[in-house]
Amino acid sequence: MAKAKSNSIATPVLDTSGLDGLIKLLRDKGYQVIGPHRADDAVVYDVIDSIDALPAGWGAEQSPGRYRLRRRDDDALFGYGLAPQGWKRQLYPPRQKIFGASRQNGGFAVDAPPPPSPPMAFIGVRACELAAMGRQAKVFGDRDFADPGYQRRLAEAFVVAVQCNEADSTCFCLAMGSGPEVTTGYDIKLVEVVTKDRHVFITEAGSPRGAKMLKALKTGKASPADLSAAERSLRHAGQQQRRLDAAAARALAANPEHPRWDQLAERCLSCGNCTMVCPTCFCTTIDDVTDLKGDHAERWRKWDSCFTLDFSYIHGGAVRTETRSRYRQWITHKLSTWVDQFDETGCVGCGRCITWCPVGIDITEEAAAITDQGRT
Amino acid sequence: MVKPDTLGPIIDEHPFFRGIDAALRDLLTGCAANERFETGDMLFRQGDEAAKFFLIRAGTVAIEIDQPAQPPIIVETIGEGEIAGWSWMIAPYRMTFDARAVTLVRALSFDAKCLRRKMEADPVLGYEVLRRFLPVMAHRLAAARLQMLDLYGPRGAAKAAKPIKTEKAQTKSKGRNRAADARLDQAKGKKKKDGGS
Amino acid sequence: MNAAAHDHDPVHDPMIPVPFRIEKVRRDLSDTFTMELVPEAGGEFAFKPGQFNMLYVFGVGEVPISISGDPADRSVLVHTTRAVGTVTEALDALKPGDSLGVRGPFGTAWPVEAAFGHDLVFVAGGVGLAPLRPAIYQAVANRDRFGRIIVLYGARTPEDILYKKELERWRGRFDLDVLVTVDRATGKWGGNVGVVTNLIARGGFDPLHTASFVCGPEVMMRYSAQALEKKGVDRGRIWVSVERNMKCGCGLCGHCQWGPHFTCKDGPVFRYDRVADLFQIREL
Known part of the structure; x- marks a missing residue:
């Protein structure tokens, strides 16, 4: 991933076979190419080998507690809105082996680390997802300690961003300043233009390696109609139903005893779905395991959720025994104390926590209510 | 016994009466006496008439509860600059605990009847004495509560603690209305809490 | 995937x-x-x-x-x-x-140097003496930089007194005050009985020029800080050591968060005035 750089006079476009060529080229260069793919009645990010794997013609409806795929009336490849899982699954996998160790002359020795996995190329990264990568990059290395694995994977990743042409009902990236326009953090940016007789991607390089890659592909020129369609789409994507006042939400930490926490706890199932789909949530726990003989041990790091009782366990018991305390921890961290820690908010406005909450709790609504912004 | 006129400065110097008005101090002096207890001596016993209270000037006093077949339980120890005994203020004026000199103890004692009479007659003195006793009593109460907590003991019965706490958390949590719970409550005809909808 | x-x-x-x-x-x-x-x-x-x-x-x-x-x-x-x-x-x-x-x-350290020129009061409860011991060593090594150095220690019973020999050795020095109290007297214990806050109340330090390092169970630290404040010690010169669920130790796993703090790297040693409000929030 590299910084964006404005350039180019004539705007290049790729057609669908050009996009396929990009995927093939990335694969030839040794990248493991990961992109959207329809599976299990959802769009997931998975290893793909051509554009045939992309969810052509599929869209999705999202609302609080609801996600349904539906057929679109066009063949858009990136018309599915936001996939349930962001790219943290690739950049910070749910299970990571931290080390293996073996018993050795009375002591133990840490095994040599295995060779690193190949670099990844991401196809179809949204603006809010790019913002989320930036947030996590800061968590995993901005300050005293870094996670070398995350930093390496992110630095190596080739990012093909795709700008949103429409907004889901749960989106609020505009309010969080993280979208819908893709402005930075990509190697190649695509804007999909699809009409009855034309299907192209307005293309822009955001880094030298992105430019190099584009040069190796057969591109056309964007027509004035393409460009105005792209503009229209961006406006369309900016029409969002939800908003969140990030500055006002800072006050969450100052309201630990608001009665709304109790009302929330009446609804919240403490299931942790929001933390699993949140693209910035980074908490993990540790599993230490051994083989049956006890001669070889491994340590694994697994995603964890602040909604579990064990999360806050100290000798004697858990600190946050009540659902209200756990929800309070999550949303307060996300919107308030994250700013204390990292000088930016922990929310990018993707709305996944709203869609994937089984009871449809809406972070924007709760933040407004608890900070008394005159909404309920 | 030391002559009363030498007691004034001793009262002045003791933290408990530090800064007291000279006229009030003179009233106190009339009820005071200097005392000395050897190690093991009892300053007072539970049930005794609360005829005195003590300003400890030096040494350590153990406040104890006696019990059969076991050594007495030491509730707390009191040292230099502190006071022992307040039952003299509370009818029927009987000592609540035993007080034993753990070391050589030098103290100033105040005759309870004498002091009560003067306090009744002079509410300014009465208020002054109570005003100084009250924080000590509040501190001792707070300290006794903390002591009861057994803060340094094994927390929550060591290993059994975790599951027990979990169960408790689930039944006591304000967020317990997991859907199943709510349905169960409804089925039982419980009234659902207002709000949240 | x-x-x-x-x-x-x-x-x-x-x-x-x-x-x-x-x-x-x-x-x-x-x-x-x-x-x-x-x-x-x-x-x-x-x-x-x-x-x-x-x-x-x-x-x-x-x-x-x-x-x-x-x-x-x-x-x-x-x-x-x-x-x-x-x-x-x-x-x-x-x-x-x-x-x-x-x-x-x-994690963060006891700011021993920041206490130079002051009376230094260590308040320890139970095994909370262990994290304080390195600071006591350091203070003793720089004895001439402090006014009085006082170690106040509360243990459960006389049998639970940690580092007993060392405490006795320190108490034997003419330039250290070591006071020990137990919650429950057993055996031939002839020392103090009562909570450690009683020792704070007895004073012996100049509150206007005192720094205090407090370590023990959270409840003990809260009441100790309160007792120190009552004696006139400024909250900005009291430090406490906070325990939360530290799993990674380096701010990556998120478990030990306490309000805005990662206890593992912003703590465990916190200046009391910066966290006093957090102590008041239940289940934070």
Whole structure:
């Protein structure tokens, strides 16, 4: 991933076979190419080998507690809105082996680390997802300690961003300043233009390696109609139903005893779905395991959720025994104390926590209510 | 016994009466006496008439509860600059605990009847004495509560603690209305809490 | 999905433990023991008083344990541990010659230098004396930089007094005041009975020029800080050491968050005025 750089006079476009060529080229260069793919009645990010794997013609409806795929009336490849899982699954996998160790002359020795996995190329990264990568990059290395694995994977990743042409009902990236326009953090940016007789991607390089890659592909020129369609789409994507006042939400930490926490706890199932789909949530726990003989041990790091009782366990018991305390921890961290820690908010406005909450709790609504912004 | 006129400065110097008005101090002096207890001596016993209270000037006093077949339980120890005994203020004026000199103890004692009479007659003195006793009593109460907590003991019965706490958390949590719970409550005809909808 | 990643650099990754060998084990109390460790690969271990390490028992797991040795002695790493759970009990079962893994040191330190020119009051409760001991060593090593140095220590019973010999040695010095109190007197105990806040109330320090380091169970620290304030010590010159669920030790795992703080790297030692409000929030 590299910084964006404005350039180019004539705007290049790729057609669908050009996009396929990009995927093939990335694969030839040794990248493991990961992109959207329809599976299990959802769009997931998975290893793909051509554009045939992309969810052509599929869209999705999202609302609080609801996600349904539906057929679109066009063949858009990136018309599915936001996939349930962001790219943290690739950049910070749910299970990571931290080390293996073996018993050795009375002591133990840490095994040599295995060779690193190949670099990844991401196809179809949204603006809010790019913002989320930036947030996590800061968590995993901005300050005293870094996670070398995350930093390496992110630095190596080739990012093909795709700008949103429409907004889901749960989106609020505009309010969080993280979208819908893709402005930075990509190697190649695509804007999909699809009409009855034309299907192209307005293309822009955001880094030298992105430019190099584009040069190796057969591109056309964007027509004035393409460009105005792209503009229209961006406006369309900016029409969002939800908003969140990030500055006002800072006050969450100052309201630990608001009665709304109790009302929330009446609804919240403490299931942790929001933390699993949140693209910035980074908490993990540790599993230490051994083989049956006890001669070889491994340590694994697994995603964890602040909604579990064990999360806050100290000798004697858990600190946050009540659902209200756990929800309070999550949303307060996300919107308030994250700013204390990292000088930016922990929310990018993707709305996944709203869609994937089984009871449809809406972070924007709760933040407004608890900070008394005159909404309920 | 030391002559009363030498007691004034001793009262002045003791933290408990530090800064007291000279006229009030003179009233106190009339009820005071200097005392000395050897190690093991009892300053007072539970049930005794609360005829005195003590300003400890030096040494350590153990406040104890006696019990059969076991050594007495030491509730707390009191040292230099502190006071022992307040039952003299509370009818029927009987000592609540035993007080034993753990070391050589030098103290100033105040005759309870004498002091009560003067306090009744002079509410300014009465208020002054109570005003100084009250924080000590509040501190001792707070300290006794903390002591009861057994803060340094094994927390929550060591290993059994975790599951027990979990169960408790689930039944006591304000967020317990997991859907199943709510349905169960409804089925039982419980009234659902207002709000949240 | 791509397979689980396992690509960590064993040299720089703060998550990889370094093998240490146990040189000595001393039993302090029935459930508490002190280990002296040296790096198997040789070399020294530098730390600041108040910092902690993550100790790893091969195949069993890892626990955060404060360092309790002398920061001036880098040749040996000293940890005092109370066996209360799976990992600490596994630690307890280790013998001299055995190995364990060490990650650290992590966290903030007792600001011993910041207390120069003041009276320094240590307030310890239970095994809370262990994280304070390196600071006491450092203060004693710089004895002439302080006014009075007072160690106030509360233990459960006389049998639970940690570092008893050392406390006696310190008390024998003419330039240290060591006061010990127990919650419950047993045997021939002739010392103080009552909570450690009683010792604070007795004073003996100049509150306007006093710094205080407080370590023990959270309840004990809250009331100790309150007692110090009541005596006139400014909250900005009181420090406390906070325990939360530290799993990674380096701010990556999120477990030990306490309000805006990662206890593992913004703490465990906090200046009291910066966290006094957090102490008041339940289940934070």
